[in-house]
Amino acid sequence: MSIKRNASDIWPYVLAGSAIGAGVGYLFMTESGRKVRHAVTHPDELADTIEEARSFIESRARTVTNQVRKVIDVAKEGLDEGQRAYREAEQSYQSRMHELESKNNEIASSVHKTVDNVNRTAYTVEESVLDPLCELGALYRGFERGIRAVFNRKSREHAHVSSFYKNDRVPG
Numbered sequence: 001m002s003i004k005r006n007a008s009d010i011w012p013y014v015l016a017g018s019a020i021g022a023g024v025g026y027l028f029m030t031e032s033g034r035k036v037r038h039a040v041t042h043p044d045e046l047a048d049t050i051e052e053a054r055s056f057i058e059s060r061a062r063t064v065t066n067q068v069r070k071v072i073d074v075a076k077e078g079l080d081e082g083q084r085a086y087r088e089a090e091q092s093y094q095s096r097m098h099e100l101e102s103k104n105n106e107i108a109s110s111v112h113k114t115v116d117n118v119n120r121t122a123y124t125v126e127e128s129v130l131d132p133l134c135e136l137g138a139l140y141r142g143f144e145r146g147i148r149a150v151f152n153r154k155s156r157e158h159a160h161v162s163s164f165y166k167n168d169r170v171p172g
Contacts, residue, residue, distance in 0.1 A: 027033040039049060 027037055039045065
């Protein structure tokens with residue numbers, strides 16, 4: 001009897017056969033496969049192998065942990081150094097700002113003193129020079145008007161008075 005099979009029905013068997021063949025080939029043809037067979041046939045040695053694996057993993061874990069701690073310590077030192085540099089820069093900035101503020105206050109004080117001195121000088125000049133000149137001008141105008149009044153020459157009053165003596169500060 002001839003059984004016709006569909007090609008899609010064969011593939012699962014091909015895959016299962018390939019996997020079984022690969023597993024048998026690995027166990028009998030490779031060094032690591034030989035070790036697996038030996039571990040399966042000698043279960044008492046498997047406990048020693050597991051203990052060795054545990055010891056190996058612990059030592060590697062300690063090594064990695066130490067390396068991570070070193071990296072963390074270096075990072076902490078870097079952060080501390082960065083904070084220290086920041087604080088030093090801030091103190092330097094504050095110191096410079098205080099120096100600048102002191103110089104600014106000194107300059108402002110000097111300018112205020114100079115303005116006060118100029119103001120006092122201007123007042124002194126006005127009081128000791130300009131006021132007497134204005135009073136002298138007023139005295140001159142008073143004499144001139146008195147003389148004109150005596151001689152009755154009011155029409156020519158403004159023609160002879162100099163512009164220097166016609167000051168609005170002292171009415172005349």
